[in-house]
Amino acid sequence: MAVAQTATAGEIKDVTNLFTGTEGTYLLPHHAKEIERLKEQHALILFSTGDVLVTAPLKQSKIKVLDCGASDGTWLLDLPRLYPQHEWSLHGVDIGSSLFPPNAGPQASLDLREFDIRSPTAPEPSWEQGFDLVHQRLLMWGLQKSEWATVVKNHFSLVKPGGWIQLVEGQWVERDHPFDPVTHPNLDKMYRMQWWCTENFGKDMFVAYRLEELLKEAGFKNVQKKQFTLGYGALAKSPEWKKRSVDMWIHTFRGLGALLPEGGIPGVLRNKAEFDELMVNLHAETLELGYAPRMNFVVAQKPE
Known part of the structure; x- marks a missing residue:
C-alpha cells in the first residue's frame, strides 16, 4: 500500500513488503501479493471481454506499443499471443521498478523502465512520437484527479501521427444510480467507502465517464468507446468465476483498511473491526446477489 495522508486522515500504518517508488501515489495494496491479484484481474477482464486487449483499429503489421502502468508486463506479453498477425515491439513503464520480472524467458522480449507518466519528458528522445499504440489501464487509484489531463497530453506527445491511444477504466459504480442501501446494504457501504477514499486522497472515482473528453481536449480525434460488463459473484459469466471473482475483489478492498482515519468514515464505518465485518x-x-461493473475501452487517434 502506498502511504498517503490528508489533514483528516491522521497517521496511517505502513504495510509490509512495499514496492519502492510508489509511496504517496498508488492507494491500492502494493506488495508482492498484489502482482497475483493483478494477474487474476487481467484474467477476469480477458474472460469477460472474450480475449479483447485492444479495440483500436491497428492495420500495420509492425506495431511499437507502450503500456503505461505496466506492472510485471502481463498485458504486454499477451499481445503476441492474442494478436499474432502483428509483429510487436513491447515497451512498458511503471512508477516502481520493483514490479518488473527478471529479464529471462518470455519476459526478455519486454523493455520495461521505471518512469513517472506525469513527467513531460520522455525517458529518451526516440520515444517522442515513437509509438503506434499507447495503452493505459486502471489507474484511477494511481493518479490525482487534477493530473489526468496532464498525463493524457504527455501520452499525446508519445503517439506517432496517425497512431492510437487506448485508455481503459472501470465504471465501478453507476454515477447516477448507486446501490440501493435496502437491497444491497454492503455494496452501498463499499460505494460510500470508495467515494470517501477517492475524495479525501484526491482521486477521481468517476474518471471512466471522462475519458472521451480528456482525449479530445488533448488533441486526439476519432474517439471511440466500447464497453464490457464484468461479472462478480452471482453475476459471474461462468461458475468458475463465481467465488474466484469475489475472492479477488475482496482482497483488493482489504487494502483500503489501512486508509481508515481515527474515528472511521462518517456514516459508513467507525473502526477497523467494522471494516473487517464489512469485508465478510x-x-x-x-x-x-452479484456485482456487475462496466469496463470502458476508449480509443482515439492522433491526427496525421
Whole structure:
C-alpha cells in the first residue's frame, strides 16, 4: 500500500513488503501479493471481454506499443499471443521498478523502465512520437484527479501521427444510480467507502465517464468507446468465476483498511473491526446477489 495522508486522515500504518517508488501515489495494496491479484484481474477482464486487449483499429503489421502502468508486463506479453498477425515491439513503464520480472524467458522480449507518466519528458528522445499504440489501464487509484489531463497530453506527445491511444477504466459504480442501501446494504457501504477514499486522497472515482473528453481536449480525434460488463459473484459469466471473482475483489478492498482515519468514515464505518465485518458481509452479499461493473475501452487517434 502506498502511504498517503490528508489533514483528516491522521497517521496511517505502513504495510509490509512495499514496492519502492510508489509511496504517496498508488492507494491500492502494493506488495508482492498484489502482482497475483493483478494477474487474476487481467484474467477476469480477458474472460469477460472474450480475449479483447485492444479495440483500436491497428492495420500495420509492425506495431511499437507502450503500456503505461505496466506492472510485471502481463498485458504486454499477451499481445503476441492474442494478436499474432502483428509483429510487436513491447515497451512498458511503471512508477516502481520493483514490479518488473527478471529479464529471462518470455519476459526478455519486454523493455520495461521505471518512469513517472506525469513527467513531460520522455525517458529518451526516440520515444517522442515513437509509438503506434499507447495503452493505459486502471489507474484511477494511481493518479490525482487534477493530473489526468496532464498525463493524457504527455501520452499525446508519445503517439506517432496517425497512431492510437487506448485508455481503459472501470465504471465501478453507476454515477447516477448507486446501490440501493435496502437491497444491497454492503455494496452501498463499499460505494460510500470508495467515494470517501477517492475524495479525501484526491482521486477521481468517476474518471471512466471522462475519458472521451480528456482525449479530445488533448488533441486526439476519432474517439471511440466500447464497453464490457464484468461479472462478480452471482453475476459471474461462468461458475468458475463465481467465488474466484469475489475472492479477488475482496482482497483488493482489504487494502483500503489501512486508509481508515481515527474515528472511521462518517456514516459508513467507525473502526477497523467494522471494516473487517464489512469485508465478510460484502463477500457473502456479492456471492448471493452479484456485482456487475462496466469496463470502458476508449480509443482515439492522433491526427496525421
